[in-house]
Amino acid sequence: MNNNLQLYNTLSRSKEKFEPLNPPNVGMYVCGPTVYGDAHLGHARPAITFDIVFRYLMHLDYKVRYVRNITDVGHLENDADEGEDKIAKKARLEELEPMEVVKHFTDRYHKNMDQLNVLHPSIEPTASGHIIEQIELIKSILDNGYAYESEGSVYFDVKKYSNDYDYGKLSGRKLDDLLENTRTLTGQQEKKNSYDFALWKKTDPKHLMHWPSPWSEGYPGWHLECSAMGAKYLGETFDIHGGGMDLLFPHHESEIAQSNACRGHDPVHYWMHNNMITIDGQKMGKSLNNFITLDEFFSGKHKALDKAYSPMTIRFFILQAHYRSTVDFSNEALHAAEKGMQKLFNTVELIDKLTPSSNSSVDVQHFKDSLYAAMDDDFNTPIAIAQLFELSKIVNQVNDGKETLTASDILFIQNLYSVFVFEILGLISENIKGNDDQLVDQLMGAILSLRQDAKQNKDWATADKIRDELGKINIKVKDTKEGAVWNIE
RNA sequence: GGUACCGUGGCCGAGCGGCUAGGCGGUGGUCUGCAAAACCAUAGACAGCGGUUCGAAUCCGCUCGGUACCUCCA
Incomplete structure (x- = not known):
């Protein structure tokens, strides 16, 4: 497979020649949407960015398996730090089942992506459908000694991990700096260090979405789904992991840590990050x-x-x-x-x-x-x-x-x-005239022929009126050397 | 405060040491009954100050301005 493709790897902060692990196969994982609201312009950016990557790799004759997840296990609300799941909160407000909200916004997301001509990924796994895989991952991290249980929750031991691996290799963070800059959040006292992050969180009474586990009734930590699903569908090491720059830290940094903690090696060869709108x-x-x-x-x-x-x-x-x-x-x-x-x-x-x-x-x-x-x-x-x-x-x-x-x-x-x-580039012409509505074509032909007669008689008033009236219903008429042409705006 | 990054003509946006980026908009023309489209021509830029270099928007330093992230939001 010959190619001259260079791509920027966040891990090395430089462009690297693209060389897949198992050509002609390419595995790509991209962080998809959290389905608790309508997709906005910010969602279009990563979807389109990695749609281009997907399309171009396929054009170069690679066999691409593109996994883009749906995050339907929400977590804390940004400014309502009460331990309430984002999706659960929306559900209560509208008196809907959480999964009903998930379904609603997933469908709307799909509709928007189709409108943008974004190709469907090969696999679109949901976090809620992979709780078992996530629990298995936690067990293995615990077995390897890089996590600890506390009050029914399980936390990743960043300090322990840092003794053996480089926590911060992707984002350029230093552990000491992280120690000094931590917000006050609930559950903080359960942790050994403020920078430790949750692998499993014991549910609180208000929380609607929860699952049984060896540690407590609860829900998986926020970085876990991508580690679990990426490995499940693309293997323990795969080629490309994409997402927005805002996910670089802590999300992707922690994904790397989790993979190393349970398998002893990095999960991803090329990390790609799109910028913000x-x-x-x-x-x-x-x-x-x-x-x-x-x-x-x-x-x-x-x-x-x-x-x-x-x-x-x-x-x-x-x-x-x-x-x-x-x-x-x-x-x-x-x-x-x-x-x-x-x-x-x-x-x-x-x-x-x-x-x-x-x-x-x-x-x-x-x-x-x-x-x-x-x-x-x-x-x-x-x-x-x-x-x-x-x-x-x-x-x-x-x-x-x-x-x-x-x-x-x-x-x-x-x-x-x-x-x-x-x-x-995946652009499609939106010129509606391209369809095969013969009736419209014939009607337009008749109207434009009338206008041509008017022009022949130098009856500009009539000719202009026809054009103006058509303009009002968004049909644009242009006179060219070869005669009048029209299109719907 | 820490980490990463950015500052380009009216607007958007490429550029990775020497060669017109491009689009939109503006101006002047060609064409046209008029309009639209198209074509031709044209103006306008590298935040500021130093430095490196034969040569800098591009490299280095400082200053000013801005953005993102900084652990239980995904």
């Missing part, structure tokens, strides 16, 4: 209460939005920034993304209509290399998109008769667009 320069997040849900973007129903933005506009907007940079939301930026993407799709339609020449006046062959080079360089989608815009410019120039292309070069561009725009 910001709004007014701040991370968009549930706990900050500054999020805009995806449904609100799609409908335009949010006070911060000028208008509705289509799922593909959101996808394109996210892809126009590199995944390791923050991307700042604004109406202006989304307008730009919308217009730019439309330009790209106009080009796609135009390619089919180009007239081939006997020779090409411009070199288009090098675009293939530059497109692959962009993707190979740590999935640099903004560069890839810039290349596609360059191609778009050439296509337009050919259409205007200012440059020429041979039939094979035209086919070459068609293929590049098909591979990069649709297959790898």
